Each structure stands twice: as C-alpha cells, then as structure tokens.
Amino acid sequence: MTATTVEPSGARPRQTNYWRVRNGRTREPIESAPRTWHIRPGHPGGEYSDLGHELDPPEHHTPTLLTRSRRTGRREEEEFRGGCLACDWEGAVHRGDGYGDGDNEAVEDAHDHAFPGWRELPPLTTVEDRWALPRDRGRWTQLISRYPPGWPDRGAPLVAWSRHRREAHAPPHRGRPRYELHVARPPAGPRPRTVDQETLF
Numbered sequence: 001m002t003a004t005t006v007e008p009s010g011a012r013p014r015q016t017n018y019w020r021v022r023n024g025r026t027r028e029p030i031e032s033a034p035r036t037w038h039i040r041p042g043h044p045g046g047e048y049s050d051l052g053h054e055l056d057p058p059e060h061h062t063p064t065l066l067t068r069s070r071r072t073g074r075r076e077e078e079e080f081r082g083g084c085l086a087c088d089w090e091g092a093v094h095r096g097d098g099y100g101d102g103d104n105e106a107v108e109d110a111h112d113h114a115f116p117g118w119r120e121l122p123p124l125t126t127v128e129d130r131w132a133l134p135r136d137r138g139r140w141t142q143l144i145s146r147y148p149p150g151w152p153d154r155g156a157p158l159v160a161w162s163r164h165r166r167e168a169h170a171p172p173h174r175g176r177p178r179y180e181l182h183v184a185r186p187p188a189g190p191r192p193r194t195v196d197q198e199t200l201f
C-alpha cells in the first residue's frame with residue numbers, strides 16, 4: 001500500500017510524515033499509519049504534531065527510536081531502527097517484540113551514532129543506584145566527571161547492569177534527559193578497564 005510512496009528519511013521528517021498520514025493529509029490510507037516509520041511514543045521527539053518536527057532540531061546528535069509494524073504472512077511484526085533528532089541518520093532495521101528485543105538494538109545503534117564509545121561509560125551496578133545515584137549530588141558529580149567533556153549536558157546515557165536478559169532500555173523522561181541503557185553484567189573474573197569502575201564503587 002505504501003510501496004508507491006517514498007517516505008522521507010530522518011526521524012523528524014518521518015514523524016511529521018507519520019502524523020500527516022494519520023490525520024489523512026496524504027493520499028495514503030489512514031490505517032497505514034502504523035506501518036509508516038515514526039518515533040515510538042515515549043521516546044524523544046515522539047510527541048504529537050503534524051506541523052513539522054524539523055522546525056527546531058537540537059544542536060547535537062540526539063538518539064531516539066523509530067518503529068513501524070509490518071505484515072508478514074498473517075502476523076503483524078514490529079520493526080525498529082535508531083534515529084537522531086538532529087540529523088537524518090538512521091540505523092539498521094531490527095525486528096523483535098519491542099520489549100528489549102529489537103528496540104534495544106536500535107536504541108544502542110542510535111547511541112553509537114550520538115555517543116560513540118558509550119559502552120565504556122561507568123555503569124551503575126545495582127538497581128538501587130539507578131534511583132539513588134542521580135539524586136545524590138556528590139556521587140552523581142563523581143560519576144559524570146568520568147564522562148567525556150560535554151557529554152552529560154548533551155544527554156549522554158546512564159549505563160546500568162541489566163536485571164535480567166533483554167531488560168528494555170528506558171527512554172528519557174521529565175527530570176532525566178537521558179536514556180538509561182541496560183547492559184549485560186560482565187562475567188566474573190579479570191577483565192580490562194576495571195580500574196575505572198573500582199574508583200567509583
């Protein structure tokens with residue numbers, strides 16, 4: 001149905017196009033909107049608007065998550081790809097159920113784009129720390145002092161050890177303008193780069 005239409009690329013143009021489809025302002029059927037690439041609700045730039053998300057892009061690369069559903073045979077399947085609110089970059093397409101499966105890979109791609117090397121950031125190792133540390137000014141200052149210059153202000157992610165396999169990454173929310181990315185706890189034993197982590201914990 002949408003095969004004859006060329007969708008724009010880039011998170012903002014796609015989001016605008018999606019709302020135009022949803023609001024019946026294109027020749028596409030309104031029902032095709034879910035199959036049009038758009039920013040997943042709850043992720044940066046995913047608010048309602050069909051007036052144009054290109055209007056005021058951030059000054060730095062800003063990760064977000066694009067999604068659409070695809071019909072494969074009798075099943076409706078979700079696809080995900082990383083996007084950026086500042087430029088037209090888009091990541092590879094990942095399929096999955098969207099609960100840490102497919103969406104996580106896409107969000108990670110977007111962070112590779114905006115914050116290359118984010119996997120080396122000091123992780124939070126306990127669930128308690130996820131809540132406590134951002135509220136503890138001293139420890140927070142200590143944590144972000146180990147981020148590359150400028151990264152904290154640009155929304156660099158908080159990295160935390162997963163509670164379980166495929167724990168979904170958490171998008172930014174009011175009061176915390178950064179993703180919380182859940183990474184696998186490293187296996188016990190000698191590993192490189194532990195020196196940094198030991199100085200914090």
Ligand SMILES: [Zn+2]
Pocket residue numbers: 060061062084085086087088089113
């Ligand atoms: Zn970008």
